[in-house]
Amino acid sequence: MLKLHEFIENINKTQYKGKILEHEPIAPRTTMKVGGTAALLLSPSDENSICIAVSLLKAMELPWFILGGGSNVIAPDGELDAVVISTEELDSIEISEKNDEFTLIKCGAGTKTETLVDFCTENGISGLETFAGLPGTVGGAAFMNARCYGKEVSQVLHSARFLEFDPMQKNTEFHDNFIERHLKMYHNTQMGGDWAYKNSPFMQNHRFITSLTFKADRIDSDNKVRIGLECAGYIKDREDKGHFKAPSAGSVFKNDRSFGEPSGVLIDKAGLKGTEVGGAQVAPWHGNIIINRGDASSSDIKALVKTVQERVKNNTGFMLEPEIIFAEQNLC
Ligand SMILES: Cc1cc2nc3c(=O)[nH]c(=O)nc-3n(C[C@H](O)[C@H](O)[C@H](O)COP(=O)(O)OP(=O)(O)OC[C@H]3O[C@@H](n4cnc5c(N)ncnc54)[C@H](O)[C@@H]3O)c2cc1C
Structure with a gap:
């Protein structure tokens, strides 16, 4: 380069x-x-x-x-x-505040969501169980406003630190007070107000989340076993649905509620389960997952996404919107 x-x-x-x-x-x-x-x-x-x-x-x-x-x-x-x-090296986790009503847990943006859920289980903190088994980091989950079993990150995020830049502003000189000028704090005061399905406030202005604080229930050691069992139940459900059977990026298309049915059902009804392009395949067990059969390329996945979009459009009139992110199309 x-x-x-x-x-x-x-x-x-x-x-x-x-x-x-x-x-x-x-x-x-x-x-x-x-x-x-x-x-x-x-x-x-x-x-x-x-x-x-x-x-x-x-x-x-x-x-x-x-x-x-x-x-x-x-x-x-x-x-x-x-x-x-x-963000792989930003993997810290600590309780930043606790009282009789709630607990605040602060994480580096690269902390695995799994680590956060395990930390809550070990400490008897309820509130994040539905996120058990969600791959990826807490920073990515907040950016995507990940939704698991009816609960979105927007409902459990208390605050976040992020870097912000005006994408239109070309040259920012490299100088000492850069950090103070660009490092900002987001307070989720409305708990959901400026968020939407698969949409977060961090999608504007190339915001780079550096750390996040989650709000969950108060610490209660008597709850540990119950929380652990609940988390195990969600992980088992994901396993049963074939989430971890082959390399994938989870749901390929957003679930637009105005379509009346989940994207996976529309794809299934179009007879697309099992459809292959090169090494990429619509999972035979789940219409909204594309898997890598071992030698898939990014171009195979793109071509398969297009095929699915066209076939579903012909069948239903609806244009499915991808949820997966092609890196080269999302540069800051
Ligand atoms: C098997 C499987 C199951 C899944 N199940 C679900 C599910 O139930 N619900 C759901 O919502 N999603 C699901 N997903 C999708 C994915 O796991 C989540 O969206 C996850 O939270 C993304 O986190 P990540 O760290 O992997 O982000 P990445 O994939 O690395 O990045 C996603 C986006 O976030 C941006 N980003 C990442 N970190 C930061 C940061 N610190 N600051 C700013 N931007 C950042 C990236 O630039 C990119 O645009 C699933 C995926 C798989 C593979």
Whole structure:
């Protein structure tokens, strides 16, 4: 990539801490397991390093993509001509406040959702059980406003710290007070007010979530077993539905309620279960999941998405909207 080596030289002169990897494979960092390499992959190990990396990218006008657990992302074939910033090293978790009514749990954005759910179980904190078995990170779950068994992240998120940039503003100089100017706090005072289905406030202005605080019930050790059993029940239900049978990115299409039926049912009714393009296949057991049969490419998945959209449109008149994110189409 143009200016890549200049970027590496520049970042090495800063206080940046974390990995800097050239031509790094992305597929292993996603659940779909397709795609090529990132021209450069950064794994900042703290918030300050994210700020340094992003400010330098802004200053040099280089494109970037934020990668959480990669459970909703499809990496392109070949090399992604952008800098991928992985949140994998931001995996802290602690109770930041507790009282007789509620508990606040603060996590780094790259903390696995599974870690948060396990932490709550171990501490007897109820409220996040439905998220058991959700792949990916808490940052990705908040960005996507993940919904599990009727509960959305918007209903349990208390606050978040994020970096914000005006995407139209070209050159932000790389200087000392960058962090104070761009690091902001989001308070979810309306608990759901400025959110919608598969839509979060972080989708505006290239917001980069660095940490999040979740609000759950008060600590009650007597609840541990009950919470553990409930979580195990949700995980079992996902296993029974075939969520983990093959590499996938979960639901491919959003469930638009105005269509009257879930996308998976529309796809099934169009006779598309099992349909294949190259190594990609509509899961024979679930219409709204596309799986990688082992050698799928990103192009196979794109072609299959298009085939499904066309067939369902012909059948019902409805145009399914993808939920999965093609990295190269979502650069900051
Ligand atoms: C088997 C399976 C089952 C699933 N079940 C469900 C389900 O029940 N409900 C549901 O809603 N989803 C489900 N998903 C989809 C996915 O797991 C969730 O959306 C998940 O929360 C995404 O988190 P992630 O860390 O993997 O995000 P990624 O896939 O890495 O990224 C998703 C998007 O979030 C952005 N992003 C990630 N981290 C940050 C950050 N820190 N700041 C700003 N932007 C960020 C990325 O740029 C990208 O645009 C499932 C997926 C799989 C594979």
